Amino acid sequence: MDFSYAQAVLIGAIQGITELFPISSLGHAVLVPAWVGGQWSNFTTDPNSPYLVATIALHTASALALFIVFRKRWAGLIKSAAGSLTGRHNAESSVFWRLVVATIPVAILGFVFEKNLRVLFSKPLASAIFLTLNGCILFTVEKISHSKSVSEKVAEEDKHITQSISVKSAIAIGFGQSLALFAGISRFGISMSAGLLRGLSHSTASDFAFLLALPVIAGASLYKLPDLFLPENTHLLGPILVGSIVSFICTYASISFLVRWFKTRTLYPFAIYCLVVGLFSILRFAG
Secondary structure: OOOOHHHHHHHHHHHHHHOOOOOOHHHHHHHHHHHHOHHHHHOOOOOOOOHHHHHHHHHHHHHHHHHHHOHHHHHHHHHHHHHHOOOOOOHHHHHHHHHHHHHHHHHHHHHHOHHHHHHHOOOHHHHHHHHHHHHHHHHHHHHHHHHOOHHHHOOOHHHOHHHOOOHHHHHHHHHHHHHHHOOOOOHHHHHHHHHHHOOOOHHHHHHHHHHHHHHHHHHHHHHHHHHHHOHHHHHHHHHHHHHHHHHHHHHHHHHHHHHHHHHHOOOHHHHHHHHHHHHHHHHHHOO
């Protein structure tokens, strides 16, 4: 099956925009081809389709954008974590180890259930249902966090994530992230929702979610990236390279936008978007 440069650019833009918006990049990777129809509808159903390989490569570009934006933060976290091995513990080293703990559950579950979940990758109705569920989760979490006046209560706690996210909470967030293995559930949205429920402000919850996104996205994409260089996929390198550049640029722009957004705003617009698109997609693909 062919994979054109125009398709690569469009898919790269969708991946870059939706990866860190709490609206599920994987859900959109399933629903967009289904909505467009024609040859696009074969992307997720044809076993010989280059779409899955391309999507993995575009995720790698998103991971690179995350690393570049937060490189100084990661350098500090890694340095502090190395120091903690010799007994020099501080807040940053605790954040690092909580990120490790939160990554383990989704890594294990993703590896174990990869083949089963790949079947759902070709089912737009399932993705539409999960996207609607994602909207319900975001909306409910916002209602709960607002009812508790979280922003005012934890202004002091925002100084250190570790004061609100214990090791047990990190494990819970890790298992919560595993829901994002289903196309339609947003990994970033689940991570941020867990932070809000633990009493973090939107800004600090999004900060933890950004940090947590890198090891998960990078691990998943690098694990499958060698498939791109198989002999049967070498003709895809040109379009995928172009799509990856677009994905990188859009991811970088999305991070900049969301960092500013969550300083003063909430998840409500994203919840409404997921509910509207999810419900319309259910109506479209239920027949």
